[in-house]
Structure formats: C-alpha cells, structure tokens
Amino acid sequence: ITLSVGINESELVHIHTGQCGATLAVVAHSLGKFVTDASGRQVSETSITGLILSTLLTDGFAINAHLKGIPSVYTSCGNIPR
Numbered sequence: 700i701t702l703s704v705g706i707n708e709s710e711l712v713h714i715h716t717g718q719c720g721a722t723l724a725v726v727a728h729s730l731g732k733f734v735t736d737a738s739g740r741q742v743s744e745t746s747i748t749g750l751i752l753s754t755l756l757t758d759g760f761a762i763n764a765h766l767k768g769i770p771s772v773y774t775s776c777g778n779i780p781r
Contacts, residue, residue, distance in 0.1 A: 700730070700743045700762060709733045709774040710767035712743045719761045719776035727760060733767075756781050 700712060710732050717724040728750065733741040760779045766772035 700733075700764075701740050708767040709741055709764040711765040711770050713763055713765075714755065714779070715761050715763050716759060717761060718758070718778045719763070723761055723763065723776065730762075733764065755779050 712730045713726040714728040715723050716727050730745040731743045733743045736742050758781055763776045764774045766774050
C-alpha cells in the first residue's frame with residue numbers, strides 16, 4: 700500500500716470487515732505500519748501467511764489507515780473491490 704504525502708501522517712493500517720463508511724467493522728488483518736520511503740511516499744508492506752486473496756475480493760473488506768499517534772482518527776479508507 701502506498702499513500703501520497705499530505706498534511707496527515709498515517710501510521711497504523713488494517714484490513715477491516717465491511718466497507719468504508721457506516722459498515723466499516725472489526726479488524727480482520729493487521730498490516731505493517733507506514734514508513735516514509737526515500738521518495739517521500741508512505742509505504743506499508745505486509746505478507747500474510749495462509750491468506751488467500753480471493754477471500755478478500757467479496758466486497759466485504761476495506762483497507763483503513765489511521766493518523767500517527769491518534770489511531771481513532773482515520774486518514775484514508777479504500778474498499779477492496781471484486
């Protein structure tokens with residue numbers, strides 16, 4: 700996952716059940732924290748052993764990033780499409 704640099708720094712990132720907005724629910728998979736790479740982009744890379752990609756492609760999951768230091772504030776959310 701790569702985010703463009705903005706005024707909000709993201710840190711924690713998770714795959715949640717549900718979709719961005721009112722149906723966003725519990726954390727299904729925790730992903731690695733965002734770090735800033737040499738190009739100034741925020742990048743998170745995670746390998747999840749045993750997860751089959753097709754199980755996420757059901758319109759039932761979203762990736763959500765949280766503000767650094769204030770995890771209750773979301774900086775971005777993206778639905779995982781079919």
